[in-house]
Amino acid sequence: MKQGTSLSKGQAEVEAAEAVGYTKEELLSHSQQLFGCPPEVLIGALHENTETVFTIPEMKQFIQNFLQRKVQE
Numbered sequence: 001m002k003q004g005t006s007l008s009k010g011q012a013e014v015e016a017a018e019a020v021g022y023t024k025e026e027l028l029s030h031s032q033q034l035f036g037c038p039p040e041v042l043i044g045a046l047h048e049n050t051e052t053v054f055t056i057p058e059m060k061q062f063i064q065n066f067l068q069r070k071v072q073e
Contacts, residue, residue, distance in 0.1 A: 021053035035063055 024046060028039045034056060035042070042059070045066035054062075 019055060021055055022059075023053060027054060027059055035060060037063060041066065 024042075027034065028042055031037055031039045031042050041063060045059075045062040049062070
């Protein structure tokens with residue numbers, strides 16, 4: 001038997017689900033459940049972004065970057 005790093009069934013399913021791409025509209029409609037923020041935050045995070053499909057981890061990174069930006073005076 002080969003011993004190595006193997007993912008449990010649950011971990012593999014989570015990683016597979018996170019790798020799936022979702023449209024902006026799908027993510028906006030489920031923003032509170034997925035990211036714990038209102039859709040307006042996603043709109044701000046995606047401002048000037050021309051992509052049409054996003055993964056959940058990718059969107060979490062966009063949100064984090066958006067919320068940490070300094071406000072220009």
